[in-house]
């Protein structure tokens with residue numbers, strides 16, 4: 001009897017894991033080619049920076065100072081969703097004191113908070129009314145940029161095939177498990193970009209062509225507005241790429257619980273995005289990008305369920321052995337080998353959950369923690385709970401407001 005759950009477990013484990021290994025190998029090959037930064041000097045479109053804010057009184061001045069210190073000129077559009085702190089008054093007094101900081105300044109004030117994606121939609125819709133064809137650079141209030149960031153991103157658009165570009169995240173105060181997560185995430189984004197496009201960019205600092213994405217394409221009941229835009233740009237026919245040579249800095253939530261909450265929310269946004277584009281998974285016209293979407297769909301939608309099912313069959317096997325006693329011969333070898341693998345996986349997962357990094361185990365641990373977050377995100381969706389409007393991680397604002405040396 002033991003062999004049935006053992007084989008099912010192996011089957012589920014292999015089905016869950018194989019696409020990760022295949023993608024890792026592909027990405028390793030794709031990355032070797034890299035993408036060339038355009039050097040031709042054509043005239044580049046004007047940049048409008050889009051800054052969505054909600055209750056950012058603690059750090060807004062710092063953010064505006066940081067933007068004003070960029071080594072180029074641009075317009076700015078700030079959208080506030082009925083902040084309940086002094087965000088709006090701080091904004092207006094900063095703008096009064098720094099009237100020449102930006103080419104043009106627009107402030108939109110929503111009457112109620114409907115989530116970040118809706119705020120971004122309204123901001124994009126207002127830009128569409130002006131009929132300009134700018135580059136839009138979206139950035140979060142809690143992300144600080146080095147002085148050349150916007151110019152560097154703008155330079156990519158000398159290449160007419162590029163539709164969206166995202167910067168690399170440098171996360172301050174990150175636990176070591178977060179660092180493993182980051183480096184895995186970046187490697188995938190780089191590889192996918194080199195080959196074709198990446199469906200996921202970080203909204204903390206990304207830029208895209210206005211004509212490459214329409215405001216009505218946003219699903220405002222979902223978060224991950226950044227990935228919605230990156231994927232949308234590619235589906236509209238332009239490339240969406242990750243640039244590892246430009247970065248932004250932000251602060252990871254200071255507690256494990258905070259980091260978990262952030263990852264579950266972002267995970268749900270990516271899951272919904274992938275589901276909503278399920279027709280594109282097999283769209284031949286998309287070439288390699290369809291394959292990339294399929295793999296990401298596996299990672300975010302199917303793998304968490306397969307791993308959980310493998311875990312359940314493991315429990316079942318242990319249960320049978322507990323009742324019927326230890327098997328003999330080959331079955332004992334099979335059971336013993338599985339037990340060792342399970343012990344390794346469990347240790348890796350538990351260490352990663354505690355934010356502890358151990359060489360060799362950290363990749364596996366990060367994978368399993370990621371799967372746990374995605375499984376919880378599935379659970380929220382199943383119960384009809386949408387995480388598109390979230391409580392701010394105010395700890396990160398406090399750390400950022402107090403830090404002197406960021407940049």
Ligand code: GDP
Nearest residue numbers: 052053054079080081113115116119140141142
């Ligand atoms: P996280 O980094 O994913 O945890 O998200 P943040 O809480 O840092 O939010 C990212 C950006 O979106 C920040 O600039 C926030 O001020 C802004 N933001 C969050 N929710 C809303 C909202 O409901 N409306 C507007 N306008 N901005 C929002």
Ligand code: MN
Nearest residue numbers: 140142143250
């Ligand atoms: Mn943030």
